[in-house]
Amino acid sequence: MFILNPRLAADIFEGEYIIANLDTGLYYSVQGLAVSLLNALPFEDEADLVRSFCESLPQHAAVIEAELIPVFRQLLDEDIVRSVEGAGITARARPDAPVAYQPPKFNKYADMQDLLMLDPIHDVDEEGWVVQKES
Template identity: 25%
Template sequence: MKTSENFRINSPKVVHEMIDGEVVIVNLERGDYYSLVKAGAEIWEGLTKGISRVDIMENMVQRYDASRENIETAIDDLIEKLELEELIIIEKTDESIPLNTTNNQSETKANTEKLSFEIPTLQKYTDMEELLALDPIHEVDEMGWPNAKQDL
């Protein structure tokens, strides 16, 4: 029996949305938000769909002009950062039948020119933290939300 990893979004404290090829991820508990584009957005989408790390890597090797080692390192580094930021949860399971969720996209891309590979970067923004943490009922002044009470 082989050990595999399943990935899931750390719901309900994490929400995400794909907008014009960019994934925007919000940690509602901590008030941080994140951005992933290009290869990073593809990796995120694969993780959210339950595609295995191996299948994500195979798809990316077919699509991008980079060595297998560079792509594998980039995927592993991004997954590690996503876990450290508590955006995903990794569950190790024993599997007897491998789940092959590779789509046919790699087959159609094999005959076309490969895309340039950029190492995915998880952009983190913390400027919404105070705004999201603000209690809109109790911690406002007469001006209303989002104006915080000023302690004098």
């Protein structure tokens, strides 16, 4: 069973998933058909999901398979999507089919890593709220 990592902060803004890993300070942008993949979570088998997307958009079937599987692998490698077993999670019935083809995109950013790694709750001292230290 594949699920979205529950330790991440994730939300959709204007059709784009923005995902922040507050443990590493990295954040991600997921767009296009990869958003439909994340919306389909939890699911049992990525091959079945890709096949259902190909059936929904048969004119793009070859491209969907060639582009979506590598993005799915990146989501696994970055621990955005996790494989879990026996967690009492039920896969969604048939996920919503995408209505149009948009290339799946996955981008990883580290430019705000220092800011996202600040811990303002625990780093407060007698001087007040945490201030980012100069490098």
